[in-house]
Amino acid sequence: MHFTSDWKYIYFVGIGGIGMSALARWFNTNGFSVAGYDRTPTTLTDSLEQENISVHFEDDVAHIPSGFLVDPTQTLVVYTPAVPANHQQMAYFRANGFTIQKRSQVLGWLTRNLRTIGVAGTHGKTTTSSMVAHLLRNAGINCTAFLGGITQNYGTNFLLNSPTETPEDIVCVVEADEFDRSFLTLYPDLAIVTSTDADHLDIYGEHDAVLESFRAYVKQIKPGGSLIMKRGLPVADSATADVQEYSLHEGDYHSRNLRIENARFVFDIVYPGGVIDHIAMQIPGYHNVENALAATAVALRVGVSPDQIRHGLHTYRGVKRRFEYILESRSKVFIDDYAHHPAEVEAFLSSVRALYPGRHLTAVFQPHLFTRTRDFADGFGQSLSLADRLLLLDIYPAREQPIEGVTSAMLLEKVSILDKSIVSKEELLEKLLNLDTDIVVTIGAGDIDKLVLPIKEVLVTPFTN
Template sequence: MNLTSDWKYVYFVGIGGIGMSALARWFNTNGFPVAGYDRTPTTLTDSLEQEGIYISFEDDITTVPSAFLADPGQTLVVYTPAVPANHRQMAYFREHGFAVQKRSQVLGWLTRSLRTVGVAGTHGKTTTSSMVAHLLRSAGVNCTAFLGGITQNYGTNFLLNDPTDNPEEIVCVVEADEFDRSFLTLYPDLAIITSTDADHLDIYGAHDAVLESFRAYVEQIKPGGSLIMKKGLTVADSRAEGVQVYSLNEGNYHSTNLRIENARFVFDIVYPSGVIDNVAMMVPGYHNIENALAATAVALKLGVEPEQIRQGLSTYRGVKRRFEYVLEDESKVFIDDYAHHPAEIEAFLSSVRALYPGRHITAIFQPHLFTRTRDFADGFGQSLSLADRLLLLDIYPAREQPIEGVTSDMLLDKVSISDKYIVSKEELLEKLLDQPTDVVVTIGAGDIDKLVLPIKEVLVTPFTN
């Protein structure tokens, strides 16, 4: 199927999603009339509208521009699996013969003709893919990128390649999403797998099914391609000719001489034929060192010079809501992070503890999904206990209905620290005003990001009790 000639219009159902919006931007930039639907306005939908994309927030077919409905054969409908089954617009499109495809399928078609770097993993893929894209862009490599987060360097989740008559010159960096097995539409030349922990068990049912899906993804690496994976993962039987591993301290790519200077990590990167010394990263965290190792492996394979990698990593500013500093001065630190799995929370809080030894950490956490809370309750309890104080919000349901007995109270019982509280969004700011704070972190993948600026305002208010 030829995306550039088979369709005249492209309509996105769930256009405000981070991955959907990147694909919408590609079509819009390349001259396609683009429109879409989402449930509620957000900063991201505001940006899309400013770029000339029409967005409706009402699930009614009458809100779709008439040109998109005139000829079903000319309109491609792209949707996210998060759209509910009873969505009225989707029902209309299916009943009237429109081509309806998942975002992942369209992305698979789009990247089939490009040299593709696919970055997969139950966590770490957004930061790693954006690191790869930044290393390539800063080194002058002609690349396009579809990312799962807003990069701090570029202010977008989508990088557009420079025009060229030769698609083989373009490198396409794709965040390969395991949710709903979406990444199985991709056939990368170079693949990174950062992690294969149990997650999305509402989709997969069991961890074994998650692992099997990652193995299937690895089998789709193009002949002659390479797999770079975190040491210890079990995704064998690859078609890739070269399989190399990385980790903090071991593997084909690893770090050495790691130290903390001015609340930042500095280290050397050891790779098969040399060392890149004194890499000083702006983004903190042990997990981000490992992400940098994976990104370095890909960049080297694509011909980026070691010195360019050192420079690129030193100027990489991270992704919105991934260890994002909101406030940092002598008396207060406030960091926001998207972590929503116990392994991510443990990595995040461990890094915060290493950067600020001896300081008091207040964690504000919003659980994401009832099923995830149920399936990993013990892990959440253990990882959240790394904080000194916990303020626990209600579970953000996203696409789910409540599950009896699965509540934030149930989760709080599994946290071992004594300084812990259930608070509503409305009570949170007052709670912060009532207690002295030092290092404050917000954690979660729901709508906790809407509280970041109000929390910042509270934290700069002098404590008077």
Template structure:
């Protein structure tokens, strides 16, 4: 199936960040778009301002008449959050309309463009955002569907300029392994940043995770390219030409990495030469490595050294990825989305490198009972890189509690100075500490406490 036969695109749950991105893409590329959502939000307001019809009551009569005339011309995109008894959902299903999930439709869009898929258990959001920024900053007409809000553009997507022919227009897609949704993609170029054990509540075993990534790279077009972090075991699973990258070795790697004025400077070595004196404002050794992968794609697309150097220097990062909220001579506050032990280790290693002579407090909120159970020892080891850890209770997200699983599994094995508390107690606990560099870490709702933490730091 492809998107060409469709004229009308109807969304059930149009207001979500991912769904609204698809709606905007279809609208800008000449499709008639409408949709339902439960409540009005800033995102639905933006959609309406762009000419998309949105309604907020479950009423079949509110679906535009043209969308109901011909089932072959209307594609329905739905979110699994739509309840089973939803009137519009059941009407469209019973009357033979084609219903697709967001990941399936994203695959359809990407399948009609030149797809650059960025996958990995960690690093994919920053790497895909860097890749999209390098292309857009260099004047390439491209689209992008990302997993985070970019600082440069204030959105999780980039819209391509409308054109009659899309097959050569690059589309950068963050290829999500969570529910195997990246298996809807058949990219021309792919990056794989990591294949660590994660989402074991979904996959069960690390072997299942690896099998899913193997299936993903097998779908790269035979004439395509795979840029794979050195050490991953994926080369035999694809017909594409494979290149390895890392921060310090591989076909693409960094040299002369140093820190100046809280920026990372480095040279990018590639098979045909070297790009010297790149400046990356987004801190972190892991982000230098992410940049190497994005640079590899830029070179493959045909960009010049000067285009890449300028794009890297202007990359502003992604919300909740090493994001500064306070930066003075006496107080620093950094927020990061890290929720896997490898991510926590990479983040804290970079923070300690940036501030080698200062005291680092890590406030960590574990994400998921299952992930805490599966990686308690690894979390404790990574967190112990800090000088002090304030450990919060587990953010459950989609899970119910698991008997015997709490943040105490991590707390008992942390080897640095440590405090354990409920998030409701965090601000009072923080007031009792002498703080210098403070980091908030986690994928739950810890970001809601950033501004109160900032107030404490500025008044103590």
């Protein structure tokens, strides 16, 4: 971590992002002056400001604290690829000789001297990385973690290690993001790959390019390191050392005696050295059983005991917006999930079905990105048809401009169930108030999270027709 002595000020363009805010917290905790810009206030930016980090929301150089601009050699600028090309502050930094790095590059620098566990995958990496971090923290291992979601156990996306004179003794858990090939700045000791489905095709163009990126990531595992991957993924070759596989029912790590008790998944973990019996997890879902297998594999290699793993999985409470129970009573259940790819939507809805057989399921879905909706329309149509009723919101554009012909109406035609409709965000609450609902789920990666608490209020209102 010697590079950090070169900087006094760290400025973040896009500081409110989940990964950017974790990095900002690391620098702030370690004695640097930290400030940043983001487009809109959020609960994340509120938290940063409470930690005495200066955040502003106008793209104007005048809002940057003066100390950050005095000497370009003392200020490191960190940015997210989502920042538009015409951003005024970025133009100023470029024109005045500041050192500018992507978040992924800075994270690569930070982790180079630490024992690093990199968790990659088109789905499952946030839950799995936070699960690994919890298993280590629960076992008393000195670890730091940069996560892509807010852990329910710790209320943050960043865990800070205890001070030490020997950084190489710290275990660092990193969510390794394939977007924009960011994970290629990492050189992990232990790597998990959960999935390699086609995604981010606006960046990659085709699925083969996604796979090539994952293969390149795997090749960056440090000598003597290990790869733990979902069974059957085409990312390892004969030169990849120490590869072990996991899946629900087969592989070096798999489950047995999998069952549902009191709306929770209970199972044993079979691993090469034995069995960890009676795992009863607080977070449901077949996909989360697999995530637990991957987390167990790396935890055992770091020195966590089977009993500590059982206790850690018992006490792991999940991540905000990943199968998050908002309301749970005998008459009404409301779950919120971040799923934004057909495979994620299918895994989520299939697990809800398994937990609550025979009950009526209303899904509220907000598509994320025009390109993703276009590229996976058939898959979304199939996965969303697992619901009994679908309320479909407009597409959340994020960084994209509209694409002609790519609309929620186009997507709705792909859904085979009869009880389906397009609803605006403004109409949704009244619509739900006048529907007889049983199980309600909200799904999506856009701004649908802002509707979660208002929906909860509607659902607890006595039903009136």
